[in-house]
Amino acid sequence: MTAPPSRSPSRRSRRSRLRGHHLIGSYGLPALAALLFLVFSVVLPDTFPTLDNISSILSSQSIPAILALGATIPITTGRFDLSIGYGLGLAHVVVLWLIVDGGWPWPLACLAVILGGTAFGVLNGLVVEYGRIDSFIATLGTGSILYAFSGWITGGARIVPGAGGLPTAFTDLYDSRFLGLPVSASYVAVLAAALWLLLERLPLGRYLYVIGAGVRTAELVGIPVRRYSVYAFAGSGLVVGCAGVLLAAEQQIGNPSVGIDYLLPAFVGALLGSTAIRPGRANALGTVVAVAVLAVGLAGIGQLGADFWAVPLFNGAALLIAVGLAGYSARRRLRAGAARSGGSPANGDAPRDLP
Structure with a gap:
């Protein structure tokens, strides 16, 4: 009998390098x-x-983290929801408007805003998928409409509660503590765990990833692309509604323009997160890690006495790096998959994780 051929040193070395690159990535x-x-x-x-x-x-990064997790959902399908910042602004304004001016009980006002955010997410999905408009353009347009509604509701002014203030139970949604830490951090943990379960362990998440890998591939395996893309936008709208409620409980004053400031950090976190944990694809745990990097960096440079312009500079540079790294990770993942299957990496419509 002949002994089985031993692996060549070059093959072992190449596999070791690949493992090292995978761990670093x-x-x-x-x-x-x-x-x-x-x-x-x-x-x-x-x-x-x-x-x-x-x-x-x-506490300060909980709302950006929640919004980044919301932005992550459509990104799994290769779509982008640029309306999330405007939706956040409108959601928090409407909550305060219903409580202060409308006299609604705060739980009912919060529920109405969350359901409204979900419905608007469905509308975004319908515009993108059935109107066949690029998601960048479509959601930028719908976001501008939301911004107009914010100005119309408030008349361009802030919504300020009366002398009695807001219900304590409502403000405690943000101000209270859980296990010695801000309760808002627990919302981020719960949402991240739920999204991890949805995207990594349930068929719905697998379908979203296949759509993101390639629409043609998804259609060939029988996935109704339009329906699941609408689901992704609906999930984003649901998260934005929840974030708007939390922002209202934090600020306790309705500012129609405040949501725009959260748009860039949310996308930086979502895109940078696609380079970690599961490199090459958007994932909830990676998004949380990316937000943590941004939060620590911003807190550190702030305490070092950086000027006010350091924050947008930091976020802008991080976004450019995030987009570059996300594209590199996706290409490397595609090349690795093609090498394992013996195919060509040139086909960008190859499936990644079939259900």
Whole structure:
């Protein structure tokens, strides 16, 4: 009998390099978050590694994290929802308008806004899929309409509660604490876990990923592309409605233009998150890690005394890096899949994770 051929050193070396690249790609961003926290803790030992500072970071970044998770859902299908910032602004304005001017009970007002956000997400999906308009253009247009509604409802002014203020139970949605930390951080954890379960363990998530890998492939395996794309936009609208309720509980004043400030950080988190944990595709855990990197970085440079323009500079540079890294991760994933199957990586419509 002849002994089985041994693997060549070059093949073993190549596999070792691939494993190393996979580990760096998957866990490089979490390592960067830990490294940033360590560096700022050494530079600012009296203020940065404290429970108060950690609580402040968790509290201030909870709404951007929730919005980034909402943006992640359509991105799994290769679509983008640019209306999320405008929707956030309208949602928080409508909640306060219903409570302050309409006299609605706060639970009913919150439920109405969440259902309204979901319905608007469905409308976005219908415009994109059945109107056959590019998602960038369609959601930018619908977002501008939402912004107009915000101005119409408020008359361009802020909604300020009366002398009695807002119900304490409503403001506690944001102000209270859970296990010693801001309760808003627990919302992020619950939403991230729910999205992870949806996208990674349930057929619906697999269908969304296949659509994102290629519409033609999804149609060939029998997935109703339009229907599931509408589901993705509806999920985004649902999350935006919830984020609007939380923003209203935080600010307690209706500002019709505030939501636009959250648009860029949300997409930075969602796109940068697609380079971590599951490189090459949008995923909930990666989005949370990306938001953590941004939060630690912004908190650190803020405590170092950076000027006000450092925040948009940081977010803009991070967005460019995120888009570049996301494209690179997707191409590398496609090449790796083609190499395993013996096919050509030139076909960008190849399936990734069939259900």
